Amino acid sequence: MLVACHDCDLLHHLGVIAEGATARCRRCGGLLRRRRRNGIERTVALALAAAVLFAVANAFPFLSFDMKGQVTQTTLVTGVLDLWRQDMPEIAALVLATSVLAPLLQISLLLYVLLPVHAGRVPWQMARAFRLLRHVQPWSMMEVFLVGILVAVTKLAGMAEVVPGLSLWAFALLIVVLAGAMSSLDPQEVWERLGVRS
Numbered sequence: 001m002l003v004a005c006h007d008c009d010l011l012h013h014l015g016v017i018a019e020g021a022t023a024r025c026r027r028c029g030g031l032l033r034r035r036r037r038n039g040i041e042r043t044v045a046l047a048l049a050a051a052v053l054f055a056v057a058n059a060f061p062f063l064s065f066d067m068k069g070q071v072t073q074t075t076l077v078t079g080v081l082d083l084w085r086q087d088m089p090e091i092a093a094l095v096l097a098t099s100v101l102a103p104l105l106q107i108s109l110l111l112y113v114l115l116p117v118h119a120g121r122v123p124w125q126m127a128r129a130f131r132l133l134r135h136v137q138p139w140s141m142m143e144v145f146l147v148g149i150l151v152a153v154t155k156l157a158g159m160a161e162v163v164p165g166l167s168l169w170a171f172a173l174l175i176v177v178l179a180g181a182m183s184s185l186d187p188q189e190v191w192e193r194l195g196v197r198s
C-alpha cells in the first residue's frame with residue numbers, strides 16, 4: 001500500500017503493521033499509521049453498547065410534560081408522528097432519518113461487519129458494507145436533534161413541568177458511544193486481520 005506522509009509528502013510502501021505498532025515517516029518521523037491493540041474488539045464492544053442504548057432510547061419516553069396534572073409522554077417515534085400531524089412532514093422525515101434510521105443503519109452495519117470478523121470469517125459484501133457505512137455517517141446527526149429538544153424544553157419550562165425520561169439519557173450516551181465506535185473502526189485493520197489485501 002502506497003502512503004504519503006501527512007507532514008512532508010514523502011511516499012512510503014507500507015506493508016502489514018503488527019498490532020500495537022506504529023509506522024513513521026523515514027524522513028521526518030511523522031506518523032503514517034498506528035494499529036491499535038484489540039481495535040476490532042473495542043469497536044465491537046462499543047457497537048454492542050450502542051445497540052443497547054439505541055433500543056433503550058426508542059423504547060422509553062423521551063420527555064414527560066406535566067401541564068396542570070395532565071401528563072403527556074413523548075417517545076422518539078411519537079415525536080416524529082406529532083411533527084407529521086402538525087403539518088411538518090419535512091421536519092418529521094429529517095428527524096426520522098437523522099435520529100432513528102441513520103444511527104440504526106450505522107449500528108447494524110458495524111455489527112454486520114465486525115461480528116463475523118471477530119469470529120475470523122469474512123462477511124458477505126464486506127467492501128460494500130464499509131462504503132455504505134461511510135455514506136451513512138454524515139446523515140447521523142442525533143446531536144442536532146438533541147440540541148433542538150433542549151431548546152424546546154427550556155422554552156416550555158415556564159408552561160409545564162418537563163421531566164426528562166430515561167430515553168433522553170440513553171440518547172445522549174448513544175451519541176458519544178456511536179462516535180467512539182465509528183472513530184475506532186479502521187477498515188484497513190479489518191482487512192489485515194482477515195489476511196485479505198484491500
Ligand SMILES: [Zn+2]
Nearest residue numbers: 005008025028
Ligand atoms: Zn514525513
